[in-house]
Amino acid sequence: xxxxxxxACGQHNKEGTTICSSCGKPLDHEQSTKLLNMRYDGTAIRSxxxxxxxxxxxxxxFSSIKVGVTLIAIALIASAIxxxxxxxxxxxxxxxxLEHYRDxxxxxxxxxxxxxxxELYSSWWYMLIIGMIGISIFIVSxxxxxxxxxxxxxxxxxxxxxxxxxxxxxxxxENVSNQDKKTFVQxxxxxxxxxxxxxxxxxxxxxxxxxxxxxxxxxxxxIFLIGTLLRFLPFMHVDDMLWVREGExxxxxxxxxxxxxxxxxxxxxxxxxxxxxxxxEESLENVNQPIPxxxxxxxxxYRDTSMVTGADPELKKVKKGKIVLxxxxxxxxxxxxxxxxxxxxxxxxxxNLHKKDDQSEESIGSFTVDLTEPxxxxxxxxxxxxxxxxxxxxxxxxxxxxxxxxxxxxxPGFVFLVYPPDSEEPEVSFLSIGRNIDPTNExxxxxxxxxxEVRNVTGLSVKKDYTLPIVGLGAIIFMIGVVQxxxxxxxxxxxxPDDNRLLVAAHTNKNWFGLRKEFEKSIDHTxxxxxxxxxxxxxxxx
Amino acid sequence: xxxxxxxxxxxxxxxFIIYLIGTVFFAATIKDKQKRENVGFVHKxxxxxxxxxxxxxxxxxxxxxxxxxxxxxxxxFEFVTFFGMMLVFAFLILFSIYRIYLLGxxxxxxxxxxxxxxxxxxxxxxxxxxxxxxxxxxxxxxxVGLGQAILAISFIAGLIYLIxxxxxxxxxxxxxxxxxxxxxxxxxxxxxxxxxxFEAANYNATFTYEENGEELSLDYHLPAIFGPQDAExxxxxxxxxxxxxxxxxxxxxxxxxxxxLVWSLIIGFALYVLVRLIVRKRIAAVIQPxxxxxxxxxxxxxxxxxxxxxFPVFTLGGLIxxxxxxxxxxxxxxxxxxxxxxxxxxxxxxxxFLHLRLSRGWxxxxxxxxxxxxFGIIMFNLIVVNLVLAGLHSYA
Ligand code: HEM
Numbered sequence: 030x031x032x033x034x035x036x037a038c039g040q041h042n043k044e045g046t047t048i049c050s051s052c053g054k055p056l057d058h059e060q061s062t063k064l065l066n067m068r069y070d071g072t073a074i075r076s077x078x079x080x081x082x083x084x085x086x087x088x089x090x091f092s093s094i095k096v097g098v099t100l101i102a103i104a105l106i107a108s109a110i111x112x113x114x115x116x117x118x119x120x121x122x123x124x125x126x127l128e129h130y131r132d133x134x135x136x137x138x139x140x141x142x143x144x145x146x147x148e149l150y151s152s153w154w155y156m157l158i159i160g161m162i163g164i165s166i167f168i169v170s171x172x173x174x175x176x177x178x179x180x181x182x183x184x185x186x187x188x189x190x191x192x193x194x195x196x197x198x199x200x201x202x203e204n205v206s207n208q209d210k211k212t213f214v215q216x217x218x219x220x221x222x223x224x225x226x227x228x229x230x231x232x233x234x235x236x237x238x239x240x241x242x243x244x245x246x247x248x249x250x251x252i253f254l255i256g257t258l259l260r261f262l263p264f265m266h267v268d269d270m271l272w273v274r275e276g277e278x279x280x281x282x283x284x285x286x287x288x289x290x291x292x293x294x295x296x297x298x299x300x301x302x303x304x305x306x307x308x309x310e311e312s313l314e315n316v317n318q319p320i321p322x323x324x325x326x327x328x329x330x331y332r333d334t335s336m337v338t339g340a341d342p343e344l345k346k347v348k349k350g351k352i353v354l355x356x357x358x359x360x361x362x363x364x365x366x367x368x369x370x371x372x373x374x375x376x377x378x379x380x381n382l383h384k385k386d387d388q389s390e391e392s393i394g395s396f397t398v399d400l401t402e403p404x405x406x407x408x409x410x411x412x413x414x415x416x417x418x419x420x421x422x423x424x425x426x427x428x429x430x431x432x433x434x435x436x437x438x439x440x441p442g443f444v445f446l447v448y449p450p451d452s453e454e455p456e457v458s459f460l461s462i463g464r465n466i467d468p469t470n471e472x473x474x475x476x477x478x479x480x481x482e483v484r485n486v487t488g489l490s491v492k493k494d495y496t497l498p499i500v501g502l503g504a505i506i507f508m509i510g511v512v513q514x515x516x517x518x519x520x521x522x523x524x525x526p527d528d529n530r531l532l533v534a535a536h537t538n539k540n541w542f543g544l545r546k547e548f549e550k551s552i553d554h555t556x557x558x559x560x561x562x563x564x565x566x567x568x569x570x571x
Numbered sequence: 572x573x574x575x576x577x578x579x580x581x582x583x584x585x586x587f588i589i590y591l592i593g594t595v596f597f598a599a600t601i602k603d604k605q606k607r608e609n610v611g612f613v614h615k616x617x618x619x620x621x622x623x624x625x626x627x628x629x630x631x632x633x634x635x636x637x638x639x640x641x642x643x644x645x646x647x648f649e650f651v652t653f654f655g656m657m658l659v660f661a662f663l664i665l666f667s668i669y670r671i672y673l674l675g676x677x678x679x680x681x682x683x684x685x686x687x688x689x690x691x692x693x694x695x696x697x698x699x700x701x702x703x704x705x706x707x708x709x710x711x712x713x714x715v716g717l718g719q720a721i722l723a724i725s726f727i728a729g730l731i732y733l734i735x736x737x738x739x740x741x742x743x744x745x746x747x748x749x750x751x752x753x754x755x756x757x758x759x760x761x762x763x764x765x766x767x768x769f770e771a772a773n774y775n776a777t778f779t780y781e782e783n784g785e786e787l788s789l790d791y792h793l794p795a796i797f798g799p800q801d802a803e804x805x806x807x808x809x810x811x812x813x814x815x816x817x818x819x820x821x822x823x824x825x826x827x828x829x830x831x832l833v834w835s836l837i838i839g840f841a842l843y844v845l846v847r848l849i850v851r852k853r854i855a856a857v858i859q860p861x862x863x864x865x866x867x868x869x870x871x872x873x874x875x876x877x878x879x880x881x882f883p884v885f886t887l888g889g890l891i892x893x894x895x896x897x898x899x900x901x902x903x904x905x906x907x908x909x910x911x912x913x914x915x916x917x918x919x920x921x922x923x924f925l926h927l928r929l930s931r932g933w934x935x936x937x938x939x940x941x942x943x944x945x946f947g948i949i950m951f952n953l954i955v956v957n958l959v960l961a962g963l964h965s966y967a
Contacts, residue, residue, distance in 0.1 A: 105920060108912050111912060300698040305640075306698065308696050309695075309697060309698045311695040313698070354900060356899075357899065364902070366901075492902050500904070508883065515879045515882065516880070540872070542872050
């Protein structure tokens with residue numbers, strides 16, 4: 030402990046202190062002329078002084094810059110590995126991932142998949158590294174930030190001579206007058222230095238706040254990381270889709286059935302359709318497929334004002350506008366994004382019933398099936414009756430059986446039962462696009478597709494993310510901190526009178542060039558000569 | 572409209588020529604017998620020329636914007652020329668602080684190379700996909716470009732430091748790596764030479780090949796060293812491919828890109844060997860004596876300072892504005908697409924750079940090497956990720 034009692038002023042310093050916190054005398058007891066390490070102004074850093082308990086060890090591990098840098102380097106390499114092949118979310122959803130990686134990228138693709146690199150960024154170990162970086166930032170900030178804060182807050186104007194002589198920028202002046210000193214200080218004041226004086230000793234300081242930059246930016250990073258962690262809680266965000274066909278109104282999810290959206294019109298434009306696209310002509314010739322220019326949903330938002338649950342909704346228009354990619358619409362805290370679309374979805378199909386052997390297909394009865402809400406039974410004045418026995422909105426043969434792979438009428442398939450007048454036994458017909466099957470081959474009547482109507486469907490994603498403000502706040506604080514620490518510098522100049530000499534030393538946490546230039550300008554019109562860089566001098570003497 | 576577009580091209584061409592003249596002036600500043608502190612006429616001329624060149628370059632940018640109606644940062648040609656413009660601008664920022672003329676001598680040739688490189692890609696005005704039609708795109712891309720350009724100045728300072736400081740009397744690992752850096756510059760020149768040479772000759776060779784039962788074709792504008800797998804040459808009087816592109820190289824245009832890369836490397840190598848045969852020294856050793864007057868401590872500070880200034884700008888543009896845009900366009904602020912990930916990698920890398928600088932041992936030569944690697948990452952993101960690791964941002 031005695032090592033930390035200053036023999037110049039008697040101050041009891043904390044173990045690990047290298048520069049007396051009261052008078053500034055270096056405590057290394059060497060008769061050394063080595064330049065002082067001014068990091069944290071020589072205060073005791075917890076991680077540098079204690080290493081006994083397990084807590085100390087963990088603390089020291091996370092507050093080591095070496096460890097911090099290593100963690101960031103690991104995160105960097107891992108992130109790079111994740112870009113060698115596409116992540117799983119970017120491969121087609123319809124294929125088996127293992128097969129995809131193997132077929133597309135061969136054996137290395139298979140290994141990539143088997144190591145789990147196809148979803149690297151959500152893997153436990155990637156998150157663990159990021160988490161450890163977060164912990165490290167937190168601990169290091171306490172470890173160094175608090176001592177630094179105290180050291181700068183309680184720093185005294187008068188410093189021990191040794192403190193000055195062992196600064197990088199230092200010079201002794203013998204023939205400068207009081208007037209020179211005054212002008213010098215005045216010049217520093219003009220350059221926005223805060224001047225403190227104690228018995229002829231002077232401390233000129235500016236930009237101290239920039240020293241908090243790293244701590245501010247690290248705080249921002251921690252807030253940011255907390256925000257991203259919170260996203261893993263399901264109730265922190267809404268992530269849904271809303272498909273609305275043209276002309277239809279649908280309830281917007283997550284609004285307690287309160288808000289509805291009507292799709293008035295959905296349009297897609299492609300480049301080359303209008304005259305103003307002439308300037309792209311050359312470029313368009315080089316690509317073979319149409320390039321989309323614009324997607325837009327003309328939407329009307331309604332609010333249900335009926336108040337009573339279960340009652341018929343009473344819709345009142347509250348908002349009207351377009352939803353375009355890059356221009357989402359907000360309603361009741363939710364945001365609606367133009368996400369996808371389905372063009373030319375079938376809206377209705379009309380069929381014609383005629384005798385099978387009738388070449389002219391003269392109509393016995395015709396009817397239209399509304400594909401959104403298909404009616405089950407179609408009757409005709411002439412006694413015919415047709416039942417829609419089965420309806421497959423998006424028909425496909427799966428394992429030999431007809432099946433619908435979705436509820437959207439993209440490829441409708443129908444099984445119709447045709448009851449001729451006075452007949453109990455129906456004829457079975459199967460129809461889909463390009464297909465008209467008579468399973469028994471004994472049908473007397475045939476159904477033919479006469480007409481159809483299509484419409485577009487807009488796919489809107491419905492989002493709400495409570496973590497956004499947190500993440501955004503973290504990002505803003507981070508930026509403030511980086512700018513604060515990088516674009517401003519903490520500069521100090523000490524003037525120490527000693528008999529008829531003046532000792533002058535200067536220190537900055539970065540940008541020595543700027544400090545030297547500023548010093549040079551501040552000694553204008555005085556007898557002060559330029560301060561000396563002791564480091565450079567040493568090198569020159571070698 | 573056509574007029575504005577032509578004017579735009581002319582301005583870019585003028586900028587190129589003016590930078591070339593500027594380079595000559597900067598070279599003359601070295602030869603200037605005056606002392607370091609004195610600024611001669613030729614010094615002023617060099618900076619003046621640079622500013623004029625930059626104005627022409629900005630003129631190109633503005634007129635192209637007018638002609639296309641969109642900020643011209645949409646495809647690889649546009650972005651790389653924009654990056655060149657920002658590089659010159661970033662040089663002027665750091666020059667205004669440090670007054671180091673040597674930086675200009677190295678910056679202008681790199682800007683020249685960038686413009687030449689960019690012009691090898693499709694230069695016509697191309698339409699913007701709906702997701703790219705956002706003001707945030709412009710804000711994002713321009714800020715990223717500026718940030719990357721400022722960071723690139725740290726590479727230039729690092730390079731000057733290395734050429735000046737590394738002992739060239741004996742061959743070491745360091746001299747070898749430094750030559751590798753020099754060689755990449757030759758390879759870029761090689762790319763420009765070979766591409767423009769065969770373009771002037773209107774070379775075209777079409778290959779057809781089959782993929783998944785489909786008949787596909789690919790046009791080559793350079794003689795094919797690597798052709799598509801099992802391809803057939805259908806153009807007459809053209810060299811047939813010597814080798815098949817390995818199967819693990821994926822993508823429809825991959826064989827052609829590989830072919831171009833191999834050609835650039837070969838021509839670059841030939842140029843490099845030729846120059847070395849003439850000068851009979853390592854390239855860096857030839858440049859070294861020219862840098863004697865440089866103050867290496869100051870160069871080291873510029874190397875760090877450029878990162879200190881560029882890092883916040885890059886973070887703002889490359890991560891924060893990018894996220895805001897992604898949130899609007901794709902309803903998620905981060906999607907782990909390769910371009911985004913490489914922006915994050917750049918961010919991580921310079922964070923490492925800054926933290927290492929906190930300890931004394933990493934000043935000088937070590938941080939100069941780091942600055943070189945950092946620039947490598949930026950270029951990788953700009954070029955390789957666009958051309959190879961396809962993602963949402965892939966322009967070309
Ligand atoms: C990706 C994550 C990180 C970022 C973006 C970041 C950013 C920064 C920046 C910009 C600075 C200022 C540097 C300068 O002024 O030159 C800084 C300082 C610092 N960082 Fe980090 N940091 C990160 C992670 C860490 C970690 C994991 C540690 C743990 C050891 C750490 C420890 C420090 C320390 C000790 C300082 C110096 C503080 C001072 O000068 O008072 N940082 N950081």
